[in-house]
Amino acid sequence: MRHHGDAEVGGGLADFAVNVRAGMPPAWLAERLRETVADLAAYPDPGPARQAVARRHGRAVDEVLLTAGAAEAFVLLARVLEPRRAVVVHPQFTEPEAALRAAGHEVGRAVLGKDFTLDPAAVPDGADLVMIGNPTNPTSVLHPSGAIAALARPGRTVVVDEAFMDCVPGEPESLAARLPSGVVVIRSLTKTWGLAGLRAGYVLADPHLIARLAEAQPLWAVSTPALVAVEACSSPAAVVEAGAWAVELSAERDRLAGELTARGLYVVPEPRASFLCLRVPDGLGIRALLRQRGYAVRRGDTFPGLGPDWLRLAVRGRSANDALLEVLSDLGI
Structure with missing residues (x-):
C-alpha cells in the first residue's frame, strides 16, 4: 500500500514512473x-x-x-x-x-x-x-x-x-x-x-x-x-496556463496510447490524466528489462484490482515518449 512511483526512480533512470509534470515549475x-x-x-x-x-x-x-x-x-x-x-x-x-x-x-x-x-x-x-x-x-x-x-x-x-x-x-x-x-x-x-x-x-x-x-x-x-x-x-492567469498545458498533454497522451495500442497492448480506454495504464505479458519482467535499458515505469501490482501484468506510464514530451517506444520495440513489444 505504501509503494509509490518515487520508489521506482533514481540512478539516472528516465522517469516514466512518477506522475508529476517534468520540467516544472515554470x-x-x-x-x-x-x-x-x-x-x-x-x-x-x-x-x-x-x-x-x-x-x-x-x-x-x-x-x-x-x-x-x-x-x-x-x-x-x-x-x-x-x-x-x-x-x-x-x-x-x-x-x-x-x-x-x-x-x-x-x-x-x-x-x-x-x-x-x-x-x-x-x-x-x-x-x-x-x-x-x-x-x-x-x-x-x-x-x-x-x-x-x-x-x-x-x-x-x-x-x-x-x-x-x-x-x-x-x-x-x-x-x-x-x-x-x-x-x-x-x-x-x-x-x-x-x-x-x-x-x-x-x-x-x-x-x-x-x-x-x-x-x-x-x-x-x-x-x-x-x-x-x-x-x-x-x-486566473495560472488557470489559463494550466488549461493550455492540458490541451497539449491530451494530444500527446492520445498519440502515445495509439502507438501502444497498435502494438497489440491493452491500454485502458479513454485515458484523461497524465499517465496511461496498460496490460502487458509479464509486466514485472518488462519493467525489469526497461530498468536495464535506463527507463523507470510504475509497477501495477501494488494497486488493488490490478496484477503483475499491469504497468503505469507517465506521459512525457514527444521526444521522450518516442525514445521509450523505440526501447519497447527493441524488446519486441
Whole structure:
C-alpha cells in the first residue's frame, strides 16, 4: 500500500514512473518561490491563499482548508471521520486506504470491473464513507461527475480525489464548483506545477467539516512557500496556463496510447490524466528489462484490482515518449 512511483526512480533512470509534470515549475513560479525566502522568519499566513482557492472554484472561504498536499488531507479525514463502513473504490491511489487503516478503521474495497468505469452498484448501500479518484490513478479513467454525485446520500460522505483533474481541459467532470451535499473534494497542485517537494493541496467541503479538519491539523502545517504557490497557481492567469498545458498533454497522451495500442497492448480506454495504464505479458519482467535499458515505469501490482501484468506510464514530451517506444520495440513489444 505504501509503494509509490518515487520508489521506482533514481540512478539516472528516465522517469516514466512518477506522475508529476517534468520540467516544472515554470520560471515565473520559481521566481515567486525564491522571493519567499525573505519572509521565512514570519509564521505562515494562509489567508490570501485560502481566498485565492475560494475564488478559483467559486466557493466560500470557510469551505476551503489548505493542506500539505493531498496526502495530509487523507490523514486528516481519517482522523476526524468515524465511519462504520468505509469503502474505497479501486483501483486507485492507495494512500486514502492506508490513511484509514492507520487511523484504526476497517476498510472495504469496491473493485471495478472491465475498463474500470464507475458502477454505482459496486458500492455497498451500507457504506457511510466512500473514497474515489477522478480522474483515477492509476487507470486514467475520468468518471462522470453525475455518477459520483449520485453516490451521495444522507449519512454518507463521498471523498473525491481530484488531484489530476487539471489534466482535463475545462475540467467538465469536476465537483469542486458544485460541491453537492456530503461530497468532499481534494485537490493537489503538485502534479501540474511540478511541486511534489513543496507539498501543496487543499480540501473543499462544507464549513462544519472544514472546521473539524482544521482542529485536527497541526498549526502552520502549510509552509509560506507552499502558500505562495497555492495563491499563484489559483490565479486566473495560472488557470489559463494550466488549461493550455492540458490541451497539449491530451494530444500527446492520445498519440502515445495509439502507438501502444497498435502494438497489440491493452491500454485502458479513454485515458484523461497524465499517465496511461496498460496490460502487458509479464509486466514485472518488462519493467525489469526497461530498468536495464535506463527507463523507470510504475509497477501495477501494488494497486488493488490490478496484477503483475499491469504497468503505469507517465506521459512525457514527444521526444521522450518516442525514445521509450523505440526501447519497447527493441524488446519486441
